[in-house]
Amino acid sequence: MKWGKKEATDKEIYEALSIAQAKDFVEEKGQGLELMIQAGGKNLSGGQRQRLAIARALVKNPQILIMDDSASALDFATDARLRKAIKESTGNMTVFVVSQRASSIKNADRILVLDDGQMSGWGTHEELFDSCQVYREICLSQLSKEEVQ
Numbered sequence: 001m002k003w004g005k006k007e008a009t010d011k012e013i014y015e016a017l018s019i020a021q022a023k024d025f026v027e028e029k030g031q032g033l034e035l036m037i038q039a040g041g042k043n044l045s046g047g048q049r050q051r052l053a054i055a056r057a058l059v060k061n062p063q064i065l066i067m068d069d070s071a072s073a074l075d076f077a078t079d080a081r082l083r084k085a086i087k088e089s090t091g092n093m094t095v096f097v098v099s100q101r102a103s104s105i106k107n108a109d110r111i112l113v114l115d116d117g118q119m120s121g122w123g124t125h126e127e128l129f130d131s132c133q134v135y136r137e138i139c140l141s142q143l144s145k146e147e148v149q
Contacts, residue, residue, distance in 0.1 A: 001033070001052075004060030013059055019085045020055035021078050022048065046073035054082070058090075065090065068098040079104055102142045111135070 001013045010033060017023040025048055029035050041049040050073050057065055065086075071079040083104065086095060099105050106125040113121035113128060113135045121132030128135040129148065139148050 001056050001059055003056055004062075008059045013055070015089075016055040016058035017052075019058055019082075019089045020051045021074075021082045021085065022051035022055050025051075047075070047078065050074060051078075051082070062093065064094045064096070066096045066098070069100065070097075071099065071101065071104050076103060083107070102139045103147065106139070106143075106147075113138075 001016070002008050005012070013033060014023060017026055026032065026035055037044065037052075041052075044052070050070055054067065054070055071082060074082065079101070080103070087107070097105050097108060105111055109124070111121070111123065111125060111128055112119060113132055115134045120134045121128045123131070125139075129139060130136075
């Protein structure tokens with residue numbers, strides 16, 4: 001957890017674990033911050049590995065955080081809690097989220113839609129849903145009518 005900030009305190013690490021939705025499973029393992037991770041994270045699920053990687057990045061408190069498909073192994077409820085915690089806790093941090101999940105990006109300040117490597121839209125969820133056919137099709141294929149609104 002200290003790769004990005006060697007002098008990080010336990011409090012800072014636990015705060016990052018909490019934001020990343022990793023604190024509970026770390027505590028459940030019974031070793032706290034002394035939890036040993038096997039090579040390749042073999043003693044963790046894919047979602048747990050993703051959440052620890054996010055926490056490690058948050059410990060550093062970067063000005064820019066790039067999350068590239070960082071929630072792909074998370075269930076939708078954990079993904080939603082993670083997105084909410086990051087939005088509430090990152091202050092002035094600029095956060096880029098790369099995702100194929102519409103639910104992971106629909107509340108972003110700005111969304112860039114790529115189609116076959118080309119920009120096909122730029123704007124808010126509402127703007128893109130009204131003006132970008134590619135984005136609308138993605139949303140309709142992944143979200144319920146209530147979630148689209």
